[in-house]
Amino acid sequence: MIVEGRGTADPVLSCTDLRIEIGGNPVVDGTTLAIAAGETLALVGESGCGKSMTALGLIRLLPDAARQSGGQITLEGARIDKLSERQMNRLRGDRLAMIFQEPVASLDPLMPVGRQIAEALGRASETSSTDVDARVQDMLVRVGIDRPEVRARQYPFQLSGGMCQRVMIAMAMIRRPMLLIADEPTTALDVTIQKQILDLMSDLRRETGSAVLLITHDMGVVSESADRVAVMYAGRIVEAGAVTQVFAEPRHPYTAMLLRTIPRLDGPRKVALPAISGAVPDIRDWPQGCRFHPRCPLATDRCRIEAPPLAQVEPGHDTACWHHDRIATELT
Amino acid sequence: MTPPIVSVRDLKVHFPIRSGLLGRVTDHVRAVDGVSFDLMPGKTVAIVGESGSGKSTTGYAVMGMQEPTAGQILIDGRDRTQMSANERMATMRRLQIVFQDPASALNPRMSAAESISEPLQIHRIGTARDRRERAMELLDLVGLPHSAAGKLPREFSGGQKQRIVIARALALEPQAVICDEAVSALDVSIQSQILNLLLDLQSRLGLAYIFISHDLSVVRHIADHILVMQAGKVVEQAATDEIFNAPKDTYTRQLLEAVPKL
Numbered sequence: 001m002i003v004e005g006r007g008t009a010d011p012v013l014s015c016t017d018l019r020i021e022i023g024g025n026p027v028v029d030g031t032t033l034a035i036a037a038g039e040t041l042a043l044v045g046e047s048g049c050g051k052s053m054t055a056l057g058l059i060r061l062l063p064d065a066a067r068q069s070g071g072q073i074t075l076e077g078a079r080i081d082k083l084s085e086r087q088m089n090r091l092r093g094d095r096l097a098m099i100f101q102e103p104v105a106s107l108d109p110l111m112p113v114g115r116q117i118a119e120a121l122g123r124a125s126e127t128s129s130t131d132v133d134a135r136v137q138d139m140l141v142r143v144g145i146d147r148p149e150v151r152a153r154q155y156p157f158q159l160s161g162g163m164c165q166r167v168m169i170a171m172a173m174i175r176r177p178m179l180l181i182a183d184e185p186t187t188a189l190d191v192t193i194q195k196q197i198l199d200l201m202s203d204l205r206r207e208t209g210s211a212v213l214l215i216t217h218d219m220g221v222v223s224e225s226a227d228r229v230a231v232m233y234a235g236r237i238v239e240a241g242a243v244t245q246v247f248a249e250p251r252h253p254y255t256a257m258l259l260r261t262i263p264r265l266d267g268p269r270k271v272a273l274p275a276i277s278g279a280v281p282d283i284r285d286w287p288q289g290c291r292f293h294p295r296c297p298l299a300t301d302r303c304r305i306e307a308p309p310l311a312q313v314e315p316g317h318d319t320a321c322w323h324h325d326r327i328a329t330e331l332t
Numbered sequence: 333m334t335p336p337i338v339s340v341r342d343l344k345v346h347f348p349i350r351s352g353l354l355g356r357v358t359d360h361v362r363a364v365d366g367v368s369f370d371l372m373p374g375k376t377v378a379i380v381g382e383s384g385s386g387k388s389t390t391g392y393a394v395m396g397m398q399e400p401t402a403g404q405i406l407i408d409g410r411d412r413t414q415m416s417a418n419e420r421m422a423t424m425r426r427l428q429i430v431f432q433d434p435a436s437a438l439n440p441r442m443s444a445a446e447s448i449s450e451p452l453q454i455h456r457i458g459t460a461r462d463r464r465e466r467a468m469e470l471l472d473l474v475g476l477p478h479s480a481a482g483k484l485p486r487e488f489s490g491g492q493k494q495r496i497v498i499a500r501a502l503a504l505e506p507q508a509v510i511c512d513e514a515v516s517a518l519d520v521s522i523q524s525q526i527l528n529l530l531l532d533l534q535s536r537l538g539l540a541y542i543f544i545s546h547d548l549s550v551v552r553h554i555a556d557h558i559l560v561m562q563a564g565k566v567v568e569q570a571a572t573d574e575i576f577n578a579p580k581d582t583y584t585r586q587l588l589e590a591v592p593k594l
């Protein structure tokens with residue numbers, strides 16, 4: 001295992017050398033990661049880097065055009081990538097949950113939200129309907145929705161975006177899943193609502209001991225709500241480690257340059273930001289060797305030919321760079 | 333003292349809410365409710381706020397895309413409502429706008445050079461050859477190679493498309509550009525490239541910007557003066573340093589507090 005969970009031998013969920021293809025192109029190209037109970041792992045990267053496909057691949061909800069072409073996925077020590085759709089469905093209801101960027105689009109517009117949460121409880125619960133109502137309302141209160149008896153009867157269009165995301169979280173957490181996958185859960189929300197939702201997610205995580213895989217493009221969100229971070233670039237994880245470590249001393253040029261290029265609230269104003277030149281490469285046109293080399297100021301001939309493997313540079317901190325020793329002096 | 337390029341005085345934009353069978357107006361949404369500010373040459377005024385705060389509607393009203401309900405918008409000291417059609421057309425050359433999504437702002441069947449020189453054609457400026465030359469100059473200005481001229485939008489990345497949109501906005505040599513969430517849809521590594529381009533263009537051409545954004549870190553980086561809007565009203569406006577170092581309004585403080593810190 002390359003990316004290890006925080007001091008636990010048995011991660012809740014792990015994948016080894018996960019590969020996902022769309023039309024013969026590898027969108028996820030050998031991803032290895034593990035998430036321990038109670039921790040938040042952020043998977044961060046720019047559009048098209050494969051972070052969402054990794055998440056969908058992990059719970060086997062890939063779109064029709066995509067397929068897993070290699071690697072293993074393990075949930076609590078048991079392989080799940082060979083399970084039937086039916087077995088997988090049971091797992092998704094019980095052990096795995098997912099929330100998405102567009103809460104309004106993820107909810108059924110024609111069903112009161114209370115019933116949607118009750119549905120998430122599923123057939124497995126052999127409780128009476130009054131018990132179900134009570135549990136739904138209790139859950140609504142826990143996600144910070146006032147007057148739950150009124151809200152439960154309302155439809156998604158009657159609720160704000162932030163409120164709909166709270167409903168999604170209620171649906172996801174009511175079965176106390178082992179793992180919650182949150183794909184850009186706050187990207188469509190205003191910044192004050194974003195803060196409330198992130199706080200809510202971390203409260204629930206503490207309460208239930210669930211693991212959280214947080215997919216985001218926002219380094220600020222990573223810094224404030226994750227324990228560990230894995231940085232993806234062009235289908236591969238290029239750096240992974242504790243958030244404090246990675247942010248204080250990035251060991252991959254992409255991470256280092258990304259952190260420098262973002263305007264900071266304590267940085268100089270109205271001056272040129274240290275930009276990363278070029279653009280994220282197209283999936284049909286991924287460079288040979290290290291995929292970041294055309295944009296990397298440290299690149300050498302070796303980088304152009306040979307892809308560096310993800311390897312440990314210090315305990316709990318991995319990077320895929322031939323020149324990770326030069327970053328501290330040359331890029332920060 | 334140089335006069336402001338744009339002066340907004342007590343601007344109001346109200347939208348009627350109609351209800352009942354007869355569609356009678358029963359109330360109004362006060363999308364913009366008393367906004368005033370001046371945009372000086374070469375400076376950047378940012379309007380920040382959350383969705384529904386009225387920041388974009390303010391921009392549209394300044395641009396002349398939205399009729400104000402009340403208040404004045406002065407362009408170079410002249411009230412837009414007092415202008416003739418020709419004068420209005422002329423003010424369009426002074427003010428341009430760049431939107432969030434460059435893909436939907438470009439005609440998918442027009443080459444980069446055609447898109448960039450289209451405003452010149454609309455305003456009947458120069459010969460076809462002049463316009464072609466100007467398009468090349470503009471490509472240089474926004475950091476795109478001349479080989480980009482004949483390509484269609486789909487051949488460009490998001491950041492490159494936004495450069496084309498900016499080049500087109502600059503074709504008529506405006507004094508001010510309204511940037512409505514112009515970097516919000518871009519990846520972080522591309523966002524800083526475009527911010528650098530905007531700063532560079534400002535210092536080279538003396539451009540003024542009205543920078544509409546929800547992103548406080550970006551706004552702090554680029555703006556000289558900031559208006560914080562909530563529910564149609566300006567809750568606070570001041571120089572950038574003042575807003576960030578000594579915010580006076582509770583809502584401004586809440587917004588600053590909510591920004592995830594790196």
